[in-house]
Amino acid sequence: MIRAFRPDDAPAITQIYNHYVLKTDISFETVALTVEQMHERLVAIAASFPCLVDCEEGLLRGYCYAHLWKERAAYAHTWEATVYLAPGQLRKGIGRRLMERLIEECRQAGCKALVSCVTGGNVASDALHRRLGFRQVSLFPRVGRKFGRWLDVVDYELLL
16 A cells, blocks of 8 residues: 555664665665654654655555756756665565655656656666666766665756
8 A cells, every 4th residue: 555654654764764875875874863853854754745654554664755966946846856675575566656755746746857867787677667668868987886886876867
């Protein structure tokens, strides 16, 4: 079931996100967030943008949200989409369903373009965005460094 984020989702979301922070190069953050930090972050996002979770039998399996892509006024209708799934929940269609719902809610809210920033080599995220109709619009070689490796960033765009 996909539903709107609730503040009491913050502990489960923090656990999901910190997996990516501490064990992968998918997030460029390098220090785990506290539940309080994640709570503040998502409450602020959900006040103005779609913020969704996927739950099944009380288990939060993934989440996604949109937020401003850049802060300048001219970018007000271009948002950035973010999606994360709990370990063990990949390749079950959860990310696709979350993103389809997010795209529709963004469209209804007046967003005209969605951008997703993906770590180069993230094959699953690349495939998901392409299946949803996003197209690659940029490649920034070696702009991040994590676990002693230089990382690329690929930007995808979906015009709504």
